[in-house]
Amino acid sequence: SGMPPGPMVIPYVGNSLFPTISVVKKLRKKYGDIFKTELGQNKFIFLCNYKLIKEAMSRTELSDRPHLDLGFILSEGVPAGVIMTNGKHWQNARRFLLRNLRDLGMGKTYLEDAIQREAQLLVEDFKKHSGSPTLFPKSLNVAVLNVVWQMVASTRYDMDDERVLSIIKIIRSFETTSVLLILEFIPFIKKIIPDFIKNRLSLYTKMANLRKEAKTLIQDIKTAHRAQLDPDNPRDVIDEYLIAMDNKSDIAEYFSELDLVCVTFDLFNAGFDTTSNMLRWIILYMIKYPEVQRRVQEQIDAVVPRDTLPSYQHKPNLPLVEAMIQEALRFSSMVSLGVQRSPDRDIQVGGYLIPKGSFVFPATVCCHYDPQYWEHPDQFRLEHFLDDQGNFASQKEGFLPFGTGRRSCLGESLARMELFLFSSALLQNFTFSAPEGCEVNLEGDPRLPSVRLAHDQNIVITPRTKED
């Protein structure tokens, strides 16, 4: 009683599968900005309005993530890492990472050189794919991976290094976990399905193999770091972690070799696919809206000499690039249903009871398309982020692509640096279009229904000449 409204519940089973974006949108129409569904005995609470999300997510009682065994797949159920841990364990990991990523240049100009080096190589590689229809070059992944990986492990890969493919495969295949969610949420189904069917589904075997692969990969890197560790000259996040652990500093209360594997994997997971996906969305939107592409390119040409890559020094004069990135973040609403939180006690939100342990979804996609905040929510318009004088207007109500509150995205400033430097370098050097007679596909990839990932598809990359 007192809980938000929602569809009727069948005891022990609930009333829904794991929510998809379209289901959430439909239920919002029926039940309003806050509603509840159930899966097994788990309560899912959806917040679909900017003010509700802002208010709820900034409350300390809502700082936890819900407990999910699948969230600790690498540590076999033991809480570890930063994304899914709670309490002191999470606080220490977050403080440690923020401090060290900032020291390593996150959000600062001296990281710019490293990102620009990757941008230069990205441009060179895109040239090789130009002319005829091509899938998104894999250098787009490699460039983004290299930025995070250099900070975490002082490693970078060549744009065509085949080993990167296996890293990408590992990260992507964790996405299959969504199939396992149903078994996790309704445990009695897990018990009654005979082993031979589970094996037939090969899900558990697949997960176990992937876990082994990911662990071996990161453990090898960790062992190499341990062997070369110079406590007076830490090179990266892994070195700093080992030093804090050896010195038994306060922040290292929960540090362990297993936790380091999970922290490293979390940074990979959160920091790589997100940013490379946003770059794919940006390319697709430029294809779909060629007049926007042209406007952005004209501004880049007016501000940046053609033989120089755009840098942060040019940023104040490139409001259209900034507005385009913001609008792509809004329009794609990539993390559409947010990353779930869970109250550590019963709380009231929007006049309703949210019971301890429930799964709270900040459905930011609803704010991003709310006509209360956006003049033309269904159109891709740079004006959503420009003021009347054409200046970039960054602070916007109704806009939460990186979440909000104590658990908001830890890598936002890194992601923003990458999006600016990579997308402006690409648009300075190339025009993107669809293969003749084709339209770009702007639907999200249906394999992951609660986030919106761009479909891989053929695009045409045309190098720009001085006259373009």
Ligand code: HEM
């Ligand atoms: C376009 C790129 C990105 C987007 C849209 C994005 C979005 C998000 C969102 C929505 C959350 C959940 C926030 C919440 O619960 O309120 C999150 C969490 C997180 N992000 Fe990002 N992110 C991006 C890039 C990155 C990068 C580059 C890194 C790392 C270097 C990163 C690291 C993290 C971590 C560690 C968390 C968990 C924070 C915590 O639980 O305390 N993200 N991100």
